[in-house]
Amino acid sequence: MIDQHIASAFDRDLEEIQAHLMKMGGMVENAIREGAKSLKSRDEELAEKVRKADRQIDALDMQIQEECARVLALRQPIASDLRTVLTVMKVAANLERIGDYAKNMAKRTTVLVHMQPIDGASGAIKRMASEVRQMLTDALDAYIRRDEELAQDVRHRDLEVDQMYNALFREFLTFMMEDPRNISSCMHLHFIAKNIERMGDHVTSIADQVIYLVSGELPDEARPKGNSANYQLQIEDTDEADA
Amino acid sequence: MKDMKISAKNVQVYYGDTHAIKDVSVEIEDNTVTAFIGPSGCGKSTFLRCLNRMNDTIDICRVEGDILLDGEDIYDKRVDPVQLRAKVGMVFQKPNPFPKSIYDNIAYGPRIHGLARNKAELDEIVEKSLRRGAIWDEVKDRLHAPGTGLSGGQQQRLCIARAVATEPEVLLMDEPCSALDPIATAQVEELIDELRQSYSVVIVTHSMQQAARVSQKTAFFHLGNLVEYDDTTKIFTNPEDPRTESYITGRIG
Numbered sequence: 484m485i486d487q488h489i490a491s492a493f494d495r496d497l498e499e500i501q502a503h504l505m506k507m508g509g510m511v512e513n514a515i516r517e518g519a520k521s522l523k524s525r526d527e528e529l530a531e532k533v534r535k536a537d538r539q540i541d542a543l544d545m546q547i548q549e550e551c552a553r554v555l556a557l558r559q560p561i562a563s564d565l566r567t568v569l570t571v572m573k574v575a576a577n578l579e580r581i582g583d584y585a586k587n588m589a590k591r592t593t594v595l596v597h598m599q600p601i602d603g604a605s606g607a608i609k610r611m612a613s614e615v616r617q618m619l620t621d622a623l624d625a626y627i628r629r630d631e632e633l634a635q636d637v638r639h640r641d642l643e644v645d646q647m648y649n650a651l652f653r654e655f656l657t658f659m660m661e662d663p664r665n666i667s668s669c670m671h672l673h674f675i676a677k678n679i680e681r682m683g684d685h686v687t688s689i690a691d692q693v694i695y696l697v698s699g700e701l702p703d704e705a706r707p708k709g710n711s712a713n714y715q716l717q718i719e720d721t722d723e724a725d726a
Numbered sequence: 727m728k729d730m731k732i733s734a735k736n737v738q739v740y741y742g743d744t745h746a747i748k749d750v751s752v753e754i755e756d757n758t759v760t761a762f763i764g765p766s767g768c769g770k771s772t773f774l775r776c777l778n779r780m781n782d783t784i785d786i787c788r789v790e791g792d793i794l795l796d797g798e799d800i801y802d803k804r805v806d807p808v809q810l811r812a813k814v815g816m817v818f819q820k821p822n823p824f825p826k827s828i829y830d831n832i833a834y835g836p837r838i839h840g841l842a843r844n845k846a847e848l849d850e851i852v853e854k855s856l857r858r859g860a861i862w863d864e865v866k867d868r869l870h871a872p873g874t875g876l877s878g879g880q881q882q883r884l885c886i887a888r889a890v891a892t893e894p895e896v897l898l899m900d901e902p903c904s905a906l907d908p909i910a911t912a913q914v915e916e917l918i919d920e921l922r923q924s925y926s927v928v929i930v931t932h933s934m935q936q937a938a939r940v941s942q943k944t945a946f947f948h949l950g951n952l953v954e955y956d957d958t959t960k961i962f963t964n965p966e967d968p969r970t971e972s973y974i975t976g977r978i979g
Binding site: 486487488489490494559560561563564565566697699700712 | 925934935938962963964970971972974975976977
C-alpha cells in the first residue's frame with residue numbers, strides 16, 4: 484500500500500520501525516561478510532570486531548520488538564499494517580539469530596587462527612557465507628520492494644547452500660579420517676559450516692515472511708531440501724571406516 | 727454451512743433522484759453476527775433499514791429488488807410491516823426508551839402483538855427479556871421506575887431487551903454503542919455474542935475494532951456499493967479489494 488494513513492504519525496511509526504529493520508539487516512550482512520573474511524584471512528582483530536558488533540544487533544532487535552509492541556498497543560494495526568508489524572517482528576528475530584551465528588563464526592575464528600589451517604576449507608566457507616549473504620541481501624530487497632517473485636527465488640536458492648554444506652561435511656570427514664590431528668580444527672570448521680547452513684534457513688524464513696506480507700499467506704509449497712543425503716553419507720562413511 | 731436467514735438480491739434504493747444503494751446482493755446467515763462497515767453516507771444504514779422496511783416511513787424513498795426473509799419476500803403486498811418488525815427487531819444509535827416504566831417498555835411489544843394471555847405470562851416475558859438484555863439484576867427491584875432514569879448503557883440494554891421481547895428472528899442494530907462508554911460497550915458486545923445463539927444479528931458500526939470483535943461476517947459498503955463481503959477474519963487480515971484495505975487501515979481511499 485503506497486497510500487498514506489490519515490493519521491500521519493502512524494505512517495511515521497511504521498516507517499521508522501522498518502528503517503530500523505533495514506539498518507539491522509545491513510549490520511547482519513556486514514557481520515556475515517566480515518566474519519567469513521576474518522576466518523579466511525586469519526584476522527583475529529576483525530573477528531573480535533564482529534563479536535563486539537553483535538551487541539548492537541541484539542540491542543536493535545530489542546528496540547524493534549518494543550517499537551512493534553507499542554504500535555500494536557496504540558494503533559491496533561489491521562490488514563496490511565498488521566502484516567507489516569508481524570513481519571517486522573519475525574524478520575528482526577531471524578536477523579538476530581543470523582547475527583548470533585556470525586558472532587559464533589568470529590569466536591571460532593579466534594580459536595582457529597592458532598591452529599594449523601585446513602587446505603581450502605576457509606575459502607569454501609567464505610564462498611558459502613557469501614552465497615548466504617547474497618540471499619539475505621535479496622530477501623531484504625524483496626522486503627523493501629514487496630517483491631514476491633524475488634522472495635520465492637531466495638527460498639529456492641537455499642538448496643545450493645544445503646549442497647555446499649553437504650560437500651563440506653564430506654570434506655571435513657575425510658580430513659579427520661586422514662589425520663586425527665585435524666579433528667579439533669575440523670570440528671570448529673564444521674560448526675561454522677553448519678551455522679552458515681542455519682543462516683540460510685533463517686534467510687529462507689525471512690523470504691517466507693515477505694511472501695506473507697505481500698500475499699497474506701505463508702507459502703505452503705515445500706521447498707527442496709538438500710539435507711537428506713547427509714545422513715546417508717554418514718552411514719556409508721561409518722561402514723567404510725568399520726571395514 | 728449455516729442457514730441463510732435473509733437473502734437480498736439486486737437491491738436498489740433511491741431517495742428521490744439519489745441512487746443510495748446500487749445493486750446490492752447479500753446473504754445473511756442465521757445465528758451469525760454480520761457487521762456492515764463503511765464511511766458515512768456509504769449506504770450501510772440505508773441498507774440495514776431496508777431489512778425491516780423502516781424506509782417505508784420515508785416518502786421519497788424507493789426500494790427495488792428482492793429481500794427475502796426465510797425465503798419470503800418482505801416487500802410483498804400481503805406482508806404487514808408491523809408484523810415484519812416484530813420478527814426483525816431494531817436497536818438504534820441513541821438509546822430511546824419509551825417515557826414509561828422499565829416494565830412497560832418491555833411489555834409494550836408483547837401487548838400489542840398479543841403474546842401474553844394474562845399478567846403472569848406478561849411478567850414472565852418481561853423478566854426473560856430483561857435477563858436476555860443482561861440488565862435484569864440491575865433493574866429487578868425498580869421495574870416501575872421510569873426507563874429514562876437509567877444510565878445510557880442501561881438504557882441501551884433496556885432497548886435491546888425491548889427488541890427481543892417480541893421474540894424476533896433477526897435483530898438489526900444501528901450503531902448501538904456509539905453513545906456508550908467502554909464498559910457499557912463491552913457489556914453490549916458480550917450481549918450481542920449471546921444473542922447470536924438465538925438470532926441473526928446485523929450491526930452497523932463505525933468502529934472497525936467493534937466489527938472485528940463482535941462479527942463473524944463483515945460487509946464493506948462504499949458509495950452505495952457493496953464492495954466486499956466475507957468472513958470477518960479475512961476482511962481484517964487480508965481483504966481482497968484495495969478499497970476495503972484503504973478504509974479499514976485508515977487511509978485516504
